[in-house]
Amino acid sequence: MISTVITSVRSVVKKLSILDLSLRYMQSFFGKVYFLIFFYRPKKIDSNFYLFESFQGKKINDSPLEIYLQLELDKGNVCFWVVDEELIKSSIVLEFAESHKNVVLVKHKSKEYYRAFALAKYWFINCRISHSIIKNCNQVLVQCWHGTPLKRLGNDIQINSHAQSSLSSIKHSYNIMGQQCDYFLSPSRYASACFETAFELDKAKILELGYPRNVPLLTGCFSREEIIERLGLDSRKKTILYAPTFRDDIFEAGFHTSLNELDTSRFVQEFSNDYNLLFRGHYYVRKTANSASAFTDVSSYMNINDLFWIADVLITDYSSLFIDFMVLDKPIILYPYDLGEYSRNVRGFYLDYEEVFSDLICHELDDVIRKLSSAEELQCFDYTKLKEHFCPYDDGMATKNLISHIISGK
Secondary structure, rough: HHHHHHHHHHHHHHHHHHHHHHHHOOOOOOHHHHHHHHOOOOOOOOEEEEEEEEEHEEEEOHHHHHHHHHOOOOOOOEEEEEOOOHHHOOHOOOOOOOOHEEEEEEEEOHHHHHHHHHHEEEEEEOOOOOOOOOOOOOEEEEEEEOOOOEOOOHHHHOOOOOOOOOOOHHHHHHHHHHHHEEEEEEOHHHHHHHHHHHHOOOOOHEEEOHHHHHHHHOOOOOOHHHHHHOOOOOOEEEEEEEEOOOOOEEEEEEEEEEEOOOHHHHHHHHOOOEEEEEOOOOOEEEEEOOOOHHHHHHHHOOOOHHHHOOOOOOEEEEHHHHHHHHHHOOOOEEEOOOHHHHHHHHEEOOOHHHHHHHHOOOOHHHHHHHHHHHHHHHHHOOHHHHHHHHOOOOOOOHHHHHHHHHHHOO
16 A cells, blocks of 8 residues: 555656656755765775675676676675565575675665675675765776666666656666766677766776676586476476566556566467476566466576576567577577557667567567477577677676776786
C-alpha cells in the first residue's frame, strides 16, 4: 500500500520536470551535508581499503567481482562489498564473505555504506551511486559500467518515458556520475563515444580495455555439470536462456515489472521436452508478471556467466548482454516484439537496430519458433564483424590491463 502511494506521488512529481529536478537537487544537497558532517574524513583514507559495488548491491558479480578476484588481495587489505537488504541475508553471500577473509559486507545506503566510501582508496563500481557521496581527490573511482550502449543513456535520451523520473533529473544523475569518476571502462570505440555524450565525460577518463567480466568466458573456467545440478535442471536437455531488458514505462507498486513474452502455451509445448527454459529479468525488475511453470526463473542467480556457459541459445531483445554472449560463438536470437513502440516512445537507440542486427532478429513469435526448430538456420551465424565493432578487446587481458593501469600506474 505504502509503495503504491509513493509510486503515485513520484509519477505526479515526474510530470512536473522543474519540481522533480528541484527535489533531486535538494535531496543531493542535504545528502552531501549529511555525508560531510558524519563521514567525510580525508585523513583517514586508507590505500589498503577497497570498495566494490555491483548493480546497487543487488549482486556480487560482473566486472567488480572479476577485478576483486584478480587483485589477489591478502588479509592486510579490507574489501568492502556493497549488498542490499535482501542480498545481505543470502547464504551464498555469507559463504562468500566467510571464504574471503578480507571481505566486509556493507548494506546499501546504511551508515556503514557511507563510512566505507569515505575510507576506501579505490572504488570499483558498475552502476550509478548515491548522490550524497563525496569523493576526495585522493580516492580513485573506476566506473566499470555493465554493458554496451544500444539503447540511449542519460543525456542522450530524448523520450520522457520513465515512470518515476523526469528527463531532466535522469540527465542530472548521469552528469554527477560523469563528474565523480576518475576512469570509465569501455569495451569499444563505439561504446566510448556513447559514454562520452551520455555522461558528459572527459575523453581522458575513458579506458578502452574491454570488460573484465568477460574474461572467465574466454578462459572457460566453468563446469556445465555443476551449474546444471545447482539449478536443478535436466542435464539431458539443451538450454534456452531468455533474458529481455526492462521497459522504462512498465512500473507497478514501486518496482519495474518484467514480462516473459515466450510464456505461451505454444512455445512451451514446442520446446519444453527438449530444452531447459530459463528466464532472467533485468536487475531493475523485482516482479515478473507472467512466468510459466515451464520456465525456471534465474533472475536472482548471482553470476550470469554461469547461465551463458550452459545456454545453447540466447534469446533477448534490446539488452546488450548478447554482445558479451558472442564471445562463446553460440546462437543468438533477438526478439524485439515491441520495436516500434520501444524506439519511438520508450527509449530509442544509438544505432539502426534493425539494420545492424538484421541477421539475428525475429520480429514475431512464429519466426522465433521456426528458427529454433531449424538446426541449419540456428547455426547459421558469423559474429566476426559485430565483434570487431562492439567488443574488439575481448582477448582475456582486460582485467590484468586495468589493474596494471589503475593500481600499478603502468
